[in-house]
C-alpha cells in the first residue's frame with residue numbers, strides 16, 4: 468500500500484498498527500482461499516483487484532466523493548434502501564462485520580453470548596480499523612433482532628452519527644405501514660444530511676441503478692444452475708460481498724462481463740469442478756467479508772456451492788423494484804413492496820423463507836443444504852430446526868452448522884462437512 472494511503476488512514480483516525488495486522492491477515496487469507504483456486508474465470512481478476520484495494524482505492528474514491536459534496540452512508544442491513552440514498556446524492560456502503568477484532572474490549576460492552584456479527588461491528592469501531600465506518604457521515608442501524616436492537620444503544624455511545632431505523636417484525640398490514648413510515652423518515656434524514664431534495668427523476672434513477680446491479684447478480688446466479696458449475700461458490704460469494712462496497716455502475720458492468728465469460732464456459736462445458744460434483748445451497752446468516760470459513764471448507768471437501776440463501780446472496784438481492792412509478796409516492800410504494808418481501812428470520816411467521824430454500828434447491832439442482840447459523844443468533848438458529856425438518860420431509864439432506872468467526876472449530880467442522888458431502892455423493 469502506498470504512503471498516501473497511510474496518511475489517508477491516519478487522517479481518518481485509524482490505528483495504523485492494528486490496521487496493518489488486519490490487512491496482513493486479510494491478504495494472507497485471501498491468497499490462500501481465493502487465489503489458490505483452480506480454473507477461475509478471468510473476470511475474477513476485477514474482484515481480486517477490488518479486494519486488494521478495498522481499504523485503499525475505494526476509500527480514496529469515497530473521500531473524493533465527499534470532497535465533491537456527496538455524503539457517505541454506512542449500513543449493516545439489506546433493509547436500508549440504497550435507492551433512496553442514491554436519489555439524495557449519497558453513496559451507501561455496507562459495513563462488514565465478518566471478522567473478530569478487539570474481542571476482549573468488545574466483551575466489556577457486550578455479553579459474551581452475542582453473535583459474532585454484532586461483536587465484529589463493535590470490534591472494528593473500538594479497534595479503529597475500518598475506514599468505511601470512519602468515512603461515513605451517517606451510520607444506519609436497524610431494529611431487527613434483539614441483539615442488534617440493544618447493541619445499537621451501546622454503539623450510539625461510540626459513534627456520534629448513528630441513526631436507527633425501526634423495522635416491522637411481521638408481514639402484516641401494520642408491518643408494511645411501519646416500513647413505509649420508516650422509509651419516509653429515512654428519506655427526510657438523507658435529504659437533510661445531503662441538502663438535496665429527492666425528485667421523481669432522481670428516485671427513478673436510483674431505482675434504475677440498483678435494479679441494474681441486482682439484475683446483474685440475478686444473471687450470475689442463473690448461470691450457476693449449469694453443470695459443471697462455471698464459477699465456484701467462493702467466487703460467487705465474493706461478487707455478492709463486493710456488491711455492498713463497489714461503485715454501483717462499475718460493479719454492474721464487471722458482473723455482466725464475468726457473466727459473458729461464464730456463458731462461454733457453459734457452452735464449452737468448462738467448469739471449476741468436474742461435472743456431477745455434489746451441489747450445495749448454503750442457507751442462513753449473512754456471510755460478510757472476510758467470513759469465508761464455511762464455504763472454503765465445503766469447496767475443499769469435494770462439493771460446489773451453487774447458491775446462497777442469505778442476505779449476502781439471494782435473500783438480499785431477490786426481486787427488482789417496480790420502475791413504472793411516476794411520482795415520488797408511487798416509487799416509494801414500489802420500494803416498500805420490494806423490501807417487504809425480504810424474508811429475514813426476524814419476521815414471524817416466516818414461511819416464505821422455507822419455500823424459497825426449497826425453490827433454490829430445485830432451481831440450482833442442489834443435492835443438499837448446509838444451514839449456517841452463527842452461535843447465539845436466535846432467529847436463524849431457531850428457524851434452522853423447521854428448515855431441516857421441512858427439507859428432510861422432501862428428501863433433501865440438510866446439515867445444520869452452528870459456528871462463529873474463530874478457527875477453533877475448524878477440525879470438527881471439516882469432519883462434519885466431509886461426512887455430509889460423502890453422504891450426498
Ligand code: SF4
Nearest residue numbers: 543544545611778811
Ligand atoms: S439477516 Fe436480517 S438483520 Fe441481518 S442483514 Fe439480513 S435482513 Fe438485516
Ligand code: SF4
Nearest residue numbers: 582584612614752844
Ligand atoms: S440476525 Fe443473527 S446474525 Fe444477524 S445480527 Fe442478529 S443475531 Fe447476529
